[in-house]
Amino acid sequence: xxxxxxxxxxxxxxxxxxxxxxxxxxxxxxxxxxxxxxxxxxxxxxxxxxxxxxxxxxxxxxxxxxxxxxxxxxxxxxxxxxxxxxxxxxxxxxxxxxxxxxxxxxxxxxxxxxxxxxxxxxxxxxxxxxxxxxxxxxxxxxxxxxxxxxxxxxxxxxxxxxxxxxxxxxxxxxxxxxxxxxxxxxxxxxxxxxxxxxxxxxxxxxxxxxxxxxxxxxxxxxxxxxxxxxxxxxxxxxxxxxxxxxxxxxxxxxxxxxxxxxxxxxxxxxxxxxxxxxxxxxxxxxxxxxxxxxxxxxxxxxxxxxxxxxxxxxxxxxxxxxxxxxxxxxxxxxxxxxxxxxxxxxxxxxxx
Numbered sequence: 635x636x637x638x639x640x641x642x643x644x645x646x647x648x649x650x651x652x653x654x655x656x657x658x659x660x661x662x663x664x665x666x667x668x669x670x671x672x673x674x675x676x677x678x679x680x681x682x683x684x685x686x687x688x689x690x691x692x693x694x695x696x697x698x699x700x701x702x703x704x705x706x707x708x709x710x711x712x713x714x715x716x717x718x719x720x721x722x723x724x725x726x727x728x729x730x731x732x733x734x735x736x737x738x739x740x741x742x743x744x745x746x747x748x749x750x751x752x753x754x755x756x757x758x759x760x761x762x763x764x765x766x767x768x769x770x771x772x773x774x775x776x777x778x779x780x781x782x783x784x785x786x787x788x789x790x791x792x793x794x795x796x797x798x799x800x801x802x803x804x805x806x807x808x809x810x811x812x813x814x815x816x817x818x819x820x821x822x823x824x825x826x827x828x829x830x831x832x833x834x835x836x837x838x839x840x841x842x843x844x845x846x847x848x849x850x851x852x853x854x855x856x857x858x859x860x861x862x863x864x865x866x867x868x869x870x871x872x873x874x875x876x877x878x879x880x881x882x883x884x885x886x887x888x889x890x891x892x893x894x895x896x897x898x899x900x901x902x903x904x905x906x907x908x909x910x911x912x913x914x915x916x917x918x919x920x921x922x923x924x925x926x927x928x929x930x931x932x933x934x935x936x937x938x939x940x941x942x943x944x945x946x947x948x949x950x951x952x953x954x955x956x957x958x959x960x961x962x963x964x965x966x967x968x969x970x971x972x973x974x975x976x977x978x979x980x981x982x983x984x985x986x
Contacts, residue, residue, distance in 0.1 A: 639673075641672070641673060641674060641675050642673065642674055642675070642737040642738065642982075642985045643674070643675045643676075643677060643734070643735060643736050643737050643738075644669070644674050644675070644676060644677065644736070644737060644738050644739070644740055644765070644982065644985060645676075645677040645678075645679050645723065645736050645738070645739040645740065646662060646665060646666055646669075646676055646677070646678055646679065646739075646740050646742060647662075647679045647680075647681060647688075647739065647740070647741040647742060647743055647748070647753065648661075648662030648663075648678070648679070648680055648681070648698060648742055648743070649662075649680045649681040649682065649683055649703075649743070650681045650683065650743040650744070650745075650747055650748040650753075651681065651682075651683060651684075651686045651746070651747040651748075652683075652743065652744060652745040652746045652747050652748055652749075653745060653746075653825075653829045653850070654743075654744035654745040654829070655683040656701065657744050657956060657958065658742060658743050658744050658748070659698050659699050659701055659703075660699050660956075660957075660958040660959075661742050661744065661954075661956055661957035661958055661961070662698060662742040662957075663695065663696075663698045663699040664957045664958060664959065664964075664974070665740070665742050665957050665978055666678070666695055666698070667695060668974050668975050668977075668978045669978055669982070670975070670978075670979055673979070673982075674982065674985075677690070677723065677734055677736065678690070678691040678692075678695070678698075679691065679712065679723075679739075680698075680703050680704070680709065681743070681748075682704065686747070687711060688711065688712050688713065688714075689704075689709035689710060689711060689712060690709065690710045690711075690712040690723065690725055690734075691703055691708060691709055692708050692709075692710070693705060693708035693709075710725045710726075710727070711725060711726070712724065712725040713725070714756055714757065714760045714762070715733065715760060716759060716760055717760075718759075718760060718761035719761075720733065720735070721735055721736050721737075721760065721761055721762050722734055722735045722736060723736060736762050737763065737985055738762065738763040738764070738765050738982070738984075738985040739757045739762050739763070739764055739765065740764075740765040740766065740981075740982070741753045741754065741764070741765075741766065741954060742954065742957065743954060744954055744956070745825060745829070746776075746824065746825065748954070749772060749776060749952075749953055749954045750772055750773055750776040750824060751768075751769040751770065751771075751772035751773035751776070754766075754767070754768050754769040754772050755769045763984070763985065765932055765981060765982060765984070765985065766931065766932045766933060766934075766953065766954060766981070767929075767930050767931050767932065767934060767953040767954075768929075768931060770929060771928055771929045771930055771931065771953060772953050774928060774929075775928055775930075775934075775950070775951040775952075775953050776824045776953075777823060777824055778795075778821065778823055778824070778855055778857075778950060779795065779797050779823060779855055781928060781948075781950065781951060782795065782948065784927060784928060785924055785927060785928070785948045786948075787927075788923055788924070788927045789923075790920055790923065790924065790946065790947075790948050791945060791946065791947045791948065792947065792948045793857045793858045793859075793860055793947060793949075794814055794857070794858045795814070795855050795856060795857040795858065796810040796813075796814065796855065796856045797823065797853060797854070797855045798810075798844070798853070798854055798855075798856070799852060799853050799854075800848060800852070802844070804841060807840060807841070807844060807856070808837065808840065810856060811834070811837070811840050811856060814856060814857070814858045815858060815859075816834065816835055816836060816837075817833055817834060817835045817859045818833075818834050818856055818857060818858055818859055819831060819832070819833055819834070819856070819857045819858075819859060820832050820834055820840070820843040820844055820846070820847050820854060820855075820856050820857075821847055821854065821855050821856075821857060822847045822848075822850035822851035822853070822854055822855075823851050823853035823854060823855050824851050824853070825850045825851055829850050830846055830847045830849060830850035830851070831847070832846055832847070833859070844856075860939040860941060860947050860949075861941055861942060862939045862940050862941035862942060862945075862947070863882060863883060863884065863885070863939065863940060864882070864883040864937060864938070864939055864940075864949065865880050865881065865882050865883075865907050865909075865917055865937075865938050865939070865940050866880065866881050866883075866935055866936065866937045866938070866962055866966065867880055867917060867918055867921035867935070867936045867938075867966065868933075868935050868955070868962070868963045868964075868965075868966035868967050869921060869922065869925045869930070869933065869934055869935070869936060870932075870933050870967065870972075870977065870980055870981070871932070871933075871980070872931055872932065872984070875922060875925065876967070876970070876972070876980075877918045877921065877922065877970075878963075878965075878966030878967040878968075878969060878970045878972070879905055879906040879907075879914075879966050879969035879970050880905075880906055880907045880909070880914045880917050880918065880966070881903055881904065881905040881906070881907055881962055881965065881966050881969075882903070882904040882905075882906075882907035882908055882909070883901060883902075883903055883904075884901060884902040884903070884904060885901050903960075903962060903965065905965050905966055905968075905969045906969055909940065913940070913944060916946065917938060917940070917946055920936075920938065920946045920948075921936040921938070924936050924948060924951065925951075928951060930951065930953065932981055932984065933955075933963075933977075933981050934951055934952060934953050934955065935951070935952040935955035935962060935963045935966075936948075936951055937949040937950050937951070937952065964977055
């Protein structure tokens, strides 16, 4: 008689101290409700968006996407045990320290304080397996300039850029902008979901855009605008990789900012992209190269641009891509014949 595998206990983290707090709630809800209960016991860890306090959440999962989970009757402050022999979470109950043993942790957090290696580092210190990209990869991919330098060294084109910090000299920024050419983009160096990004079309718009970017990070980058459209690749796995169908973002105007990403008011996402099969394969190969060179693990979304001349230009890696109902990552894999349930199951495959 075949022995059944023991169920694994996986902590799923949601919320977080990030402008993308609300998106995390939607993504985490989708992941949690598609985890196989016959394989996994799920421990829900909510992170308060203001204080950063971690809570063991014992309430109804349906309260999470509505941001109704923060209720003292349902939440207990929790910490990660730094004893690497335990692999556990700790909390107080009736004056006694209680522990929950974990087999793995799955952060479904977007942007700063979640996708940037900080949370991954906590679990790695505790000896608890992190599902998804690890500390180094997460930190590097969040740093747009560093990621571009590594990918460029691998032979893939990246946009020309200039990094700045405060105090800055306006004359130098103006000069650098002239070298890059208008229009250009001004971005926080380490932010997600296009927060703080401005498309700058003329000199008078540059400094206000720089100040706006500094509201989100202490480092900013000015980047040339690549003529063309954005394409993406969803990648799943480690040694053997599964690559979803290439998608394409069709914009009516401007750029794919936060509002467009989550409402699609004036833009469309085409899956598969409206390109030749040969060009789609070339994009997939470039995405795999980027995934490997940046040491991504388990899953990630690789975003690139395709120029009118057919040249591929790297944009960024999302190490914890969105998992909302209309997110690009599950959409690309669905087009390749992989259901949402299978995506979640395969992401957690290494835990078993």
